[in-house]
Amino acid sequence: xxxxxxxxxxxxxxxxxxxxxxxxxxxxxxxxxxxxxxxxxxxxxxxxxxxxxxxxxxxxxxxxxxxxxxxxxxxxxxxxxxxxxxxxxxxxxxxxxxxxxxxxxxxxxxxxxxxxxxxxxxxxxxxxxxxxxxxxxxxxxxxxxxxxxxxxxxxxxxxxxxxxxxxxxxxxxxxxxxxxxxxxxxxxxxxxxxxxxxxxxxxxxxxxxxxxxxxxxxxxxxxxxxxxxxxxxxxxxxxxxxxxxxxxxxxxxxxxxxxxxxxxxxxxxxxxxxxxxxxxxxxxxxxxxxxxxxxxxxx
Numbered sequence: 502x503x504x505x506x507x508x509x510x511x512x513x514x515x516x517x518x519x520x521x522x523x524x525x526x527x528x529x530x531x532x533x534x535x536x537x538x539x540x541x542x543x544x545x546x547x548x549x550x551x552x553x554x555x556x557x558x559x560x561x562x563x564x565x566x567x568x569x570x571x572x573x574x575x576x577x578x579x580x581x582x583x584x585x586x587x588x589x590x591x592x593x594x595x596x597x598x599x600x601x602x603x604x605x606x607x608x609x610x611x612x613x614x615x616x617x618x619x620x621x622x623x624x625x626x627x628x629x630x631x632x633x634x635x636x637x638x639x640x641x642x643x644x645x646x647x648x649x650x651x652x653x654x655x656x657x658x659x660x661x662x663x664x665x666x667x668x669x670x671x672x673x674x675x676x677x678x679x680x681x682x683x684x685x686x687x688x689x690x691x692x693x694x695x696x697x698x699x700x701x702x703x704x705x706x707x708x709x710x711x712x713x714x715x716x717x718x719x720x721x722x723x724x725x726x727x728x729x730x731x732x733x734x735x736x737x738x739x740x741x742x743x744x745x746x747x748x749x750x751x752x753x754x755x756x757x758x759x760x761x762x763x764x765x766x767x768x769x770x771x772x773x774x775x776x777x778x779x780x781x782x783x784x785x786x787x788x789x790x791x792x793x794x795x796x797x798x799x800x
Contacts, residue, residue: 507565510796511556511605512788514573514615517541517588517642520552521785524559524567529625529793532563534785545591553604569609570601571791573618573784575643575715577661585664587798605649611791615639615653616663616747618787619777620647620654623745627783628775632743636735636772640756641748644687644728648739668731686728689748694720708753725756736768747777 510529514521516539518577523534537555539548560567574597576586586592598612613621620629620637629635635649646663648655655662666672669676675780684690698717700710711718732744744764750756765771777783 504797505566505568507563508568509560509563509565510789510792511560511567511570512573512785512790513552513556513570514618514784514788515539515548515552515575516615517575520548521546522552522556522559522781523782523785523789524556524563524565525789527568527793527796529789531786531789533559533797534782535547535559539589541589545589547596548589549595549597550586550604553601553707557605567605567607569792569796570605570607570611571614571618571788571795572597572601572610573691573788574612575613575615576743577659577664578612578614579660585661589770609792609795609797611795613791614645614663615784616645616647617654617656618785619747619779619783620649620787621790622783622787623747623777624649624652624654624778626786627778628743628745631775632741634739634741636744637777638732638744638746638751639748640687640728640746640750642688644683646732646735653672657712665731667737669680670727682727682731686724688748691721691724691750694724700797704729708750708755711755721755722759725759729760732760732764733767736764736772740770742771743773743775745754745775745777747779747783749781752780 508527510525512523520537520539523531525531578582584594598610601610616639623629637647639645644666646665666680668682670681670685688704691707695703695707700706711721761774
């Protein structure tokens with residue numbers, strides 16, 4: 502097939518509450534982007550269809566045609582479905598890469614976990630360009646990590662490296678397979694804690710209230726301590742040069758300061774800890790970076 506005159510690359514970051522869509526040039530430079538609500542309660546298919554239809558429209562607005570796509574998804578992505586992504590009904594049954602290929606008539610599609618996509622952005626464009634090994638820690642609606650070694654994102658045997666949401670937080674044994682750390686420290690967990698403590702503003706309000714001494718600060722410190730214990734183990738195993746924090750909760754100054762202090766005091770070789778420069782767009786930009794690597798060669 503002849504390459505279009507104005508080839509475009511597509512990146513999509515699918516999430517439980519929002520979908521970020523970006524169209525870029527062949528070098529991965531973002532030309533236009535848009536966010537749509539996922540409307541998770543209406544199921545997976547409508548979310549996928551709306552996102553892909555809008556992606557085609559955005560590409561047309563730039564005067565180009567999509568030739569390759571990088572897609573970021575919650576969960577552990579396989580060719581025949583997605584595991585550990587229960588927040589959108591039907592999402593785990595999707596053959597996501599095949600669905601994107603069919604809907605957009607694309608041959609060149611790459612799909613990965615959303616935090617691994619964020620790690621691609623940090624490797625290619627951000628804070629891990631000059632750091633090895635690296636650890637990307639996502640503190641948003643959920644909690645997860647991604648490991649980078651020798652300029653690549655480490656997938657693991659089942660594509661599940663970095664699923665620290667399943668870290669154990671109590672002494673029961675054997676434990677049930679459930680995301681125990683995520684139930685302790687994540688945006689969702691902090692929302693629930695804020696409600697229980699009668700604090701307005703969900704996780705953001707909780708962190709703001711914790712600026713003052715009192716029970717809210719004490720409770721937040723306990724939650725950060727649990728996350729720090731998990732990350733200490735990650736750092737002892739990997740010995741990273743740099744940790745990059747991404748996500749809405751990571752942007753809170755108090756959370757970041759508490760976490761940095763605990764890791765610095767505990768580890769024999771503390772890594773540098775930085776906040777991503779990409780705000781909420783790391784996974785989207787990483788998706789575009791993946792699309793640059795799978796796009797068809799110029800003939």
